[in-house]
Amino acid sequence: MSLTIGNTKFEITDQSLENRNYRELFADPRVGGVVTFEGRVRNHNEDKDVTSLEYEVYPELALTEGKKIVEEALAKFDINNAYCVHREGHLQIGDMAVWVMASSEHRENAFLACQYIIDEVKARVPIWKKEHYVGQEPIWVRCDKCASHRHHGEH
Amino acid sequence: MSLTIGNTKFEITDQSLENRNYRELFADPRVGGVVTFEGRVRNHNEDKDVTSLEYEVYPELALTEGKKIVEEALAKFDINNAYCVHREGHLQIGDMAVWVMASSEHRENAFLACQYIIDEVKARVPIWKKEHYVGQEPIWVRCDKCASHRHHGEH
């Protein structure tokens, strides 16, 4: 696993996000504030006990859409740098699923940019998660509710 | 330098804040989002070139006021944990001066709590910084402008 630096703004990886050294991403001496967001696998979602999560990614489009989002943040907010990495594969409770960083001279911009990136990534990047539960079939999150469940009515 | 865990919510240290492992602070399996803020020494402030910074702390009051701020954040926002550590001593450009963490089930609360803590720490905790410049006398930030400069008028 190599640290992604330079022009890469968005990354997908099947490797753990723990213990990475991101210092180079904001080594710019003008940087006064660095805001990060880590999304981790929770042990519950709504009323269900979650045991693990599978992330599936449409890689080509996820990379272009993710990069576009980070570039939008760089254009919208007065920040020095921004970056996002998302996991794919099977994750356990507590594992880091996504990491976002925004750095700026003044902290307000880094907070806004970091929040913008995670909000947009969740809404727009083609990544799906299948939640596994205790004693229930796993489901693809956000797909279950919009499915028409026609099988349930067939008798 | 020991990692501060458990009931300690606010810490002052004269040791580097790099390469700390904070994982235990949000090891709670209910945590879905972790927001951090790192404040670093910039190479400029307003129009001056900064070469280094000295942080001076009134330790007894800084610890009680800092702890109070973190406890306020825990009471105001629906978060699982929060923590802040601030450096004292002489720091160089790029060094981390302050680190804040807030963790929650839902990310919005962690963003709000993290920003609250850094805003309040900067406004209320008795910590001062002396900026050192290229070719100019160092000054205590925010004290220079409010001083009456009576010596300048004496001829």
Add this chain to the structure above:
Amino acid sequence: MKTINMSYFAFFRDLAKKSSEVVSTQAGTPKELYQELKLKYDFNLCPSKLKVAINDEFKTFDTVLTDGDKVVFIPPVAGG
């Protein structure tokens, strides 16, 4: 008839029991193509919840399909 390179992800991959296939179709748009696949694989997500990518770019459901296009139907995303 045109040839379309389908890729299936997540919810649709589970239903189609494959991650890609080549389909021969008379569908002129993703909208028509989805109706065909819905019958074939019991795809039961409302089209209003979906997005579609053609050749790895988001497109509308009434974009004209061209022979050899890569098409992906995108169920509601859930990253993060």
Add this chain to the structure above:
Amino acid sequence: MKTINMSYFAFFRDLAKKSSEVVSTQAGTPKELYQELKLKYDFNLCPSKLKVAINDEFKTFDTVLTDGDKVVFIPPVAGG
């Protein structure tokens, strides 16, 4: 006369050229005490920009001082 344990930090420490001292004073409040020290050390910050701590807690400038109190005048803070 009462005895006050002064601590000086940052801007005030530089002007007083010490970090603490014991002062004997007739000042009844931090406000009066600051006026005395202002003359003694050329403290040139407007009182409106300052805070004061007595026995390591923030207090108002008209709090009544007690013999043996620890007093700290707090110039504008600049952490972070």
